Amino acid sequence: MASIKLYTAIFGVLMVLSTMQAALEFTGLLEEFYVPIMGVMLLLSTIKAVSVAGWYMHVFDEPRAISYLAIAAVIGVLALIAGAAYSIT
Template sequence: MPSTKLYAGIYVVLFAFATAQVAFEFVGLLESAYWLAFGAIIVLSLIKALFVAGYYQHLRYEPRSITFVVLSGLITALVLTIAASYSIT
């Protein structure tokens, strides 16, 4: 079982990444270098999602089969969202 210190450290990392994402908007980076800021925000969001799924949802300590079930659900939701966005014309 992970310790409270580990959870606190992950919380600090998540908080720092969220602050960096807001800072990109606040500094005006989205207006001058839109695609650079957009890419940085997407990468930070992906890292944050992996931390949340891995530690707070305890997927890091589960058998890999459960992780694959969660990933298949995520991929299915993504495919359905993309398909729905193409059907709206």
């Protein structure tokens, strides 16, 4: 189990990344570069999610099978979203 200092540092990073997401909206870049900025937004959310899962939920310390379980569910979701969205292109 990680130390309180590490948990605090992760908390700080999560807050900064969230602020960056909102800041990107305020810069107005989204209007001009919608798709790349959307990609950055989702990437930032993914980094935050992996950080919470990895350290706060201790996935990094658990057997790999726990990660595979979660990844399998995420792949299922992505298959549904991608398949459904592509079907109407």
